[in-house]
Amino acid sequence: MAMIFSDKIMTPRLRMRRLVEQDLPLLVDWSNSEIAHGEYLTPDRIDGRDGRDNIVNGAYWHKQNRLFLIELKNDQPIGTLHYWFRPERRNCAVMAVKIADPQQRNKGYGTEAQKNLIIQLFQRLRVESVEMYTDINNRPQQRCLIKLGFELVETLSYDDHQVKRVGHLFRIDAFTFANNPVYR
Numbered sequence: 001m002a003m004i005f006s007d008k009i010m011t012p013r014l015r016m017r018r019l020v021e022q023d024l025p026l027l028v029d030w031s032n033s034e035i036a037h038g039e040y041l042t043p044d045r046i047d048g049r050d051g052r053d054n055i056v057n058g059a060y061w062h063k064q065n066r067l068f069l070i071e072l073k074n075d076q077p078i079g080t081l082h083y084w085f086r087p088e089r090r091n092c093a094v095m096a097v098k099i100a101d102p103q104q105r106n107k108g109y110g111t112e113a114q115k116n117l118i119i120q121l122f123q124r125l126r127v128e129s130v131e132m133y134t135d136i137n138n139r140p141q142q143r144c145l146i147k148l149g150f151e152l153v154e155t156l157s158y159d160d161h162q163v164k165r166v167g168h169l170f171r172i173d174a175f176t177f178a179n180n181p182v183y184r
């Protein structure tokens with residue numbers, strides 16, 4: 001039987017945890033910031049009221065949909081990591097990551113965060129696959145995905161908060177996960 005998540009995931013350099021109400025100002029700041037999203041993601045622009053409701057009523061934290069705050073071990077928040085299941089494919093998780101503080105990019109944190117959530121998704125939730133969409137020009141994210149054993153599935157147009165993008169869909173399945181030394 002699949003086990004549930006604890007409220008946080010610890011990695012060698014990071015803590016990834018459930019959001020609490022005190023995190024709301026930061027979440028709203030990032031959500032409305034082009035800098036926090038970088039060139040290849042569109043700000044999702046949540047407002048304070050929706051954000052608070054989502055935190056308080058658990059919409060960001062249930063089995064089908066979890067939003068983690070990524071922090072350094074000195075408590076500095078650096079970004080978010082999100083997974084969800086599409087209603088029509090319950091055994092395939094979709095992930096999205098954002099290292100919102102540009103100074104913290106290119107230090108391996110994005111790879112470390114994604115790797116550890118992927119381990120939880122396969123080992124605890126027993127998913128069959130994990131998928132990620134990336135803008136076709138998002139070389140840093142594609143580099144992370146290759147390092148983590150993802151394979152290119154298709155190139156497609158997708159809608160990113162009302163912005164049409166051309167991107168790649170990447171996937172890793174349970175067999176590849178089990179056989180990739182990066183996860184040992």
Ligand SMILES: CC(C)(COP(=O)(O)OP(=O)(O)OC[C@H]1O[C@@H](n2cnc3c(N)ncnc32)[C@H](O)[C@@H]1OP(=O)(O)O)[C@@H](O)C(=O)NCCC(=O)NCCS
Nearest residue numbers: 037038097098099105106107108109110111139140141143
């Ligand atoms: C994409 C993102 C999550 C990557 O996180 P990160 O912590 O910077 O990633 P890492 O440091 O673990 O790895 C980045 C890799 O990309 C490489 N890279 C960086 N810029 C690059 C470029 N312009 N071209 C090619 N490779 C590049 C780095 O060298 C590194 O690879 P390496 O370990 O082989 O040297 C982060 O840049 C980010 O949050 N960007 C804004 C939001 C975003 O685009 N999210 C992804 C949505 S799908």
